[in-house]
Amino acid sequence: xxxxxxxxxxxxxxxxxxxxxxxxxxxxxxxxxxxxxxxxxxxxxxxxxxxxxxxxxxxxxxxxxxxxxxxxxxxxxxxxxxxxxxxxxxxxxxxxxxxxxxxxxxxxxxxxxxxxxxxxxxxxxxxxxxxxxxxxxxxxxxxxxxxxxxxxxxxxxxxxxxxxxxxxxxxxxxxxxxxxxxxxxxxxxxxxxxxxxxxxxxxxxxxxxxxxxxxxxxxxxxxxxxxxxxxxxxxxxxxxxxxxxxxxxxxxxxxxxxxxxxxxxxxxxxxxxxxxxxxxxxxxxxxxxxxxxxxxxxxxxxxxxxxxxxxxxxxxxxxxxxxxxxxxxxxxxxxxxxxxxxxxxxxxxxxxxxxxxxxxxxxxxxxxxxxxxxxxxxxxxxxxxxxxxxxxxxxxxxxxxxxxxxxxxxxxxxxxxxxxxxxxxxxxxxxxxxxxxxxxxxxxxxxxxxxxxxxxxxxxxxxxxxxxxxxxxxxxxxxxxxxxxxxxxxxxxxxx
Amino acid sequence: xxxxxxxxxxxxxxxxxxxxxxxxxxxxxxxxxxxxxxxxxxxxxxxxxxxxxxxxxxxxxxxxxxxxxxxxxxxxxxxxxxxxxxxxxxxxxxxxxxxxxxxxxxxxxxxxxxxxxxxxxxxxxxxxxxxxxxxxxxxxxxxxxxxxxxxxxxxxxxxxxxxxxxxxxxxxxxxxxxxxxxxxxxxxxxxxxxxxxxxxxxxxxxxxxxxxxxxxxxxxxxxxxxxxxxxxxxxxxxxxxxxxxxxxxxxxxxxxxxxxxxxxxxxxxxxxxxxxxxxxxxxxxxxxxxxxxxxxxxxxxxxxxxxxxxxxxxxxxxxxxxxxxxxxxxxxxxxxxxxxxxxxxxxxxxxxxxxxxxxxxxxxxxxxxxxxxxxxxxxxxxxxxxxxxxxxxxxxxxxxxxxxxxxxxxxxxxxxxxxxxxxxxxxxxxxxxxxxxxxxxxxxxxxxxxxxxxxxxxxxxxxxxxxxxxxxx
Numbered sequence: 001x002x003x004x005x006x007x008x009x010x011x012x013x014x015x016x017x018x019x020x021x022x023x024x025x026x027x028x029x030x031x032x033x034x035x036x037x038x039x040x041x042x043x044x045x046x047x048x049x050x051x052x053x054x055x056x057x058x059x060x061x062x063x064x065x066x067x068x069x070x071x072x073x074x075x076x077x078x079x080x081x082x083x084x085x086x087x088x089x090x091x092x093x094x095x096x097x098x099x100x101x102x103x104x105x106x107x108x109x110x111x112x113x114x115x116x117x118x119x120x121x122x123x124x125x126x127x128x129x130x131x132x133x134x135x136x137x138x139x140x141x142x143x144x145x146x147x148x149x150x151x152x153x154x155x156x157x158x159x160x161x162x163x164x165x166x167x168x169x170x171x172x173x174x175x176x177x178x179x180x181x182x183x184x185x186x187x188x189x190x191x192x193x194x195x196x197x198x199x200x201x202x203x204x205x206x207x208x209x210x211x212x213x214x215x216x217x218x219x220x221x222x223x224x225x226x227x228x229x230x231x232x233x234x235x236x237x238x239x240x241x242x243x244x245x246x247x248x249x250x251x252x253x254x255x256x257x258x259x260x261x262x263x264x265x266x267x268x269x270x271x272x273x274x275x276x277x278x279x280x281x282x283x284x285x286x287x288x289x290x291x292x293x294x295x296x297x298x299x300x301x302x303x304x305x306x307x308x309x310x311x312x313x314x315x316x317x318x319x320x321x322x323x324x325x326x327x328x329x330x331x332x333x334x335x336x337x338x339x340x341x342x343x344x345x346x347x348x349x350x351x352x353x354x355x356x357x358x359x360x361x362x363x364x365x366x367x368x369x370x371x372x373x374x375x376x377x378x379x380x381x382x383x384x385x386x387x388x389x390x391x392x393x394x395x396x397x398x399x400x401x402x403x404x405x406x407x408x409x410x411x412x413x414x415x416x417x418x419x420x421x422x423x424x425x426x427x428x429x430x431x432x433x434x435x436x437x438x439x440x441x442x443x444x445x446x447x448x449x450x451x452x453x454x455x456x457x458x459x460x461x462x463x464x465x466x467x468x469x470x471x472x473x474x475x476x477x478x479x480x481x482x483x484x485x486x487x488x489x490x491x492x493x494x495x496x
Numbered sequence: 497x498x499x500x501x502x503x504x505x506x507x508x509x510x511x512x513x514x515x516x517x518x519x520x521x522x523x524x525x526x527x528x529x530x531x532x533x534x535x536x537x538x539x540x541x542x543x544x545x546x547x548x549x550x551x552x553x554x555x556x557x558x559x560x561x562x563x564x565x566x567x568x569x570x571x572x573x574x575x576x577x578x579x580x581x582x583x584x585x586x587x588x589x590x591x592x593x594x595x596x597x598x599x600x601x602x603x604x605x606x607x608x609x610x611x612x613x614x615x616x617x618x619x620x621x622x623x624x625x626x627x628x629x630x631x632x633x634x635x636x637x638x639x640x641x642x643x644x645x646x647x648x649x650x651x652x653x654x655x656x657x658x659x660x661x662x663x664x665x666x667x668x669x670x671x672x673x674x675x676x677x678x679x680x681x682x683x684x685x686x687x688x689x690x691x692x693x694x695x696x697x698x699x700x701x702x703x704x705x706x707x708x709x710x711x712x713x714x715x716x717x718x719x720x721x722x723x724x725x726x727x728x729x730x731x732x733x734x735x736x737x738x739x740x741x742x743x744x745x746x747x748x749x750x751x752x753x754x755x756x757x758x759x760x761x762x763x764x765x766x767x768x769x770x771x772x773x774x775x776x777x778x779x780x781x782x783x784x785x786x787x788x789x790x791x792x793x794x795x796x797x798x799x800x801x802x803x804x805x806x807x808x809x810x811x812x813x814x815x816x817x818x819x820x821x822x823x824x825x826x827x828x829x830x831x832x833x834x835x836x837x838x839x840x841x842x843x844x845x846x847x848x849x850x851x852x853x854x855x856x857x858x859x860x861x862x863x864x865x866x867x868x869x870x871x872x873x874x875x876x877x878x879x880x881x882x883x884x885x886x887x888x889x890x891x892x893x894x895x896x897x898x899x900x901x902x903x904x905x906x907x908x909x910x911x912x913x914x915x916x917x918x919x920x921x922x923x924x925x926x927x928x929x930x931x932x933x934x935x936x937x938x939x940x941x942x943x944x945x946x947x948x949x950x951x952x953x954x955x956x957x958x959x960x961x962x963x964x965x966x967x968x969x
Contacts, residue, residue, distance in 0.1 A: 070959055164911070172907045178884070179896055182899065185888070
């Protein structure tokens with residue numbers, strides 16, 4: 001079996017293993033083993049990808065495998081990775097690995113929890129390696145639906161409402177997406193010949209412009225809902241706030257990236273003319289996402305809501321940068337996906353750990369966390385710094401690249417949009433520093449906070465894994481941005 | 497007539513033999529052997545199902561009144577399997593005390609309607625079609641009124657027989673117009689002479705209304721909810737799955753052959769009906785508390801989706817309709833299997849009763865969840881593939897607006913399917929449905945459904961095979 005298929009098979013086998021476990025201790029051990037293997041495999045994929053490239057292999061996608069599935073419709077099981085997909089696979093593996101350790105103490109229906117969580121991750125991996133629109137869509141839906149149960153059963157607060165809202169909005173998005181994909185399929189052979197779902201084949205032909213005008217918005221919107229595109233972002237704050245820790249981590253960290261990745265890989269790559277013509281509408285919408293998300297975060301008092309709105313802002317930035325259609329900005333967009341994925345996972349992980357001790361997520365009820373939990377406090381500070389773009393951490397690399405690329409446009413519209421989006425950095429600083437100041441350094445408001453303990457070993461493992469990745473990307477970003485940038489060349493070539 | 501020609505009707509002949517054998521068994525069986533008759537019937541019907549898969553020849557007999565070809569044989573096999581599952585799921589219910597002594601009647605009536613459906617699908621002229629239709633309808637009314645001590649059941653029966661009679665009358669009226677204007681009742685000849693004159697189109701509309709009643713398309717759906725709720729649960733599942741499937745099959749065949757010259761016209765009609773059916777079915781399903789009514793309205797919505805494939809009018813359209821009906825049979829029977837088991841063992845049928853079901857009956861909850869996901873079109877279960885291809889069939893002809901409406905409707909339908917999932921997995925309940933161990937036949941019935949849902953989608957060979965024997969307009 002090839003390496004990439006293993007990325008789907010390991011989670012599925014892990015789920016199967018989990019179902020045979022007797023108690024919750026066995027379950028989490030099996031889950032941990034499975035996801036560790038998955039992390040190792042992802043690193044192997046990344047390393048061998050880089051080696052192949054070094055050796056001069058400049059094929060569009062590497063490690064590709066193609067098996068015919070539905071013959072009469074020309075549907076294939078077609079997988080392969082480029083630099084962007086490798087980055088996403090690494091991100092997913094890191095986040096799900098740390099997510100398993102972050103949910104070490106889920107004791108209510110542990111088996112079902114880990115099974116759904118890991119099933120979801122198999123959908124995500126499948127999505128990132130697919131090169132056939134049909135299989136891609138299949139994995140996309142597999143990744144979305146377990147969310148309902150994960151939030152509905154193990155969530156907190158208005159969990160049923162949040163779970164239903166999230167599921168329906170994402171499925172509504174995928175309803176539009178489905179139409180977009182069918183539109184692409186039935187226009188995939190304008191000069192005659194067999195219709196195809198194969199992304200690489202479609203990228204060679206020129207879909208009629210009228211069709212692109214129709215299907216670009218549908219596809220972009222369909223994926224954009226998952227990328228928290230304004231005004232379809234409203235599922236995100238409620239969903240993230242109600243979800244259990246690991247699910248928030250995975251959802252904000254990885255699942256929202258499905259949206260950005262799909263916008264880039266399907267909407268922009270396959271429908272470049274439509275993107276060029278109608279991109280401005282979405283630049284405005286994503287610009288609103290960026291600013292609105294940031295201001296939304298300022299007024300929130302609940303830590304999870306702060307981060308959920310900050311996610312809207314940061315993910316908006318991803319879509320914003322993708323629509324700039326130049327290599328620098330788009331590389332920045334992918335870097336931002338990685339950076340935000342790591343950051344957000346860490347944030348939600350830390351919030352979960354802090355909440356587990358203080359039993360509140362309201363910042364005005366907390367204070368002095370730094371004194372009683374120095375490890376978690378320091379990690380939170382680093383994470384906050386990454387979020388507001390301190391040099392040396394991943395956020396800086398990504399945002400710098402994005403704004404640098406976006407400002408390369410010389411026309412008024414793009415420049416204004418860039419300046420507006422750029423302003424979000426300042427607002428980000430406001431809500432991050434405010435939360436840090438009150439929660440970590442303020443006076444201790446509650447006697448019982450004095451007796452709280454610092455992180456346990458599995459929590460430290462979660463935090464350190466993500467911190468290492470954030471600092472790694474922040475200090476040595478070149479290998480990553482080169483890997484991403486090289487794969488973007490073909491997209492840029494198509495759109496210019 | 498030579499024997500080989502006669503054997504073209506193998507499906508019907510074998511089924512007739514099965515019916516006669518069961519009748520004889522009933523005659524000679526003693527009083528204490530009621531249960532064994534049920535087992536005997538299921539066993540002998542299994543033989544009938546297997547016999548259906550033996551390769552056969554195709555052709556037409558009785559001067560073209562009866563036709564059979566590969567696709568028709570496959571349709572009959574699909575229905576056969578479905579009825580087999582229904583029988584398995586009814587076995588336990590038939591053994592209850594109140595049904596003591598009339599179990600055989602249930603089976604006989606059920607199989608007679610199946611026989612009617614076979615003749616209907618295979619018909620080569622309107623006469624045979626009408627005979628098949630009536631044979632497929634009248635016994636169902638008796639079945640709906642099967643629980644004669646229940647007022648609701650009797651009401652369902654009388655509603656069904658009156659409305660079905662009315663719709664048959666309308667169909668017949670349409671047929672008479674078609675005969676009057678074409679001078680023939682043979683499908684082949686009508687197809688040649690059909691020129692879309694006013695009277696012919698009127699005849700077609702009447703004819704379509706009759707079939708639309710069987711498939712419960714809006715605005716001919718009003719009988720559905722009451723009959724589904726009143727009838728015994730296994731009859732409901734039979735009505736909503738097998739009966740509807742057979743009607744879809746014959747509509748498919750007729751639209752693609754006899755009425756091909758007015759494709760433009762019926763496409764427009766079905767376009768409007770499809771939107772109405774999906775939307776109204778969905779909106780009503782949202783508000784249902786009784787699970788039988790709930791599935792009744794959801795099955796109306798599903799019928800709306802099926803029309804998308806018909807509208808395609810292409811090879812892809814025909815394949816996707818047959819394929820979807822097959823998947824729909826497994827999915828809906830899976831859902832009904834669970835609901836019927838719970839109803840038989842605990843007597844509970846309301847959505848509130850399902851609160852916390854996962855705590856006590858995890859396996860049944862999972863099956864019901866899978867079935868509902870399949871109905872909603874969520875992967876990895878087969879419903880996803882079925883819906884995707886139906887939508888593809890409509891998109892192929894450029895009906896993107898219709899596809900958008902349909903996909904949004906699919907999202908609405910997901911909402912109410914999730915309500916049941918929520919009840920089972922998330923809601924708490926002081927007194928959930930107690931744990932029970934279901935009997936083997938029920939289990940086999942459910943396992944067949946689950947296997948069908950999990951396999952049909954991924955086994956692309958089934959799709960490709962159906963595609964190879966389908967035809968477009």
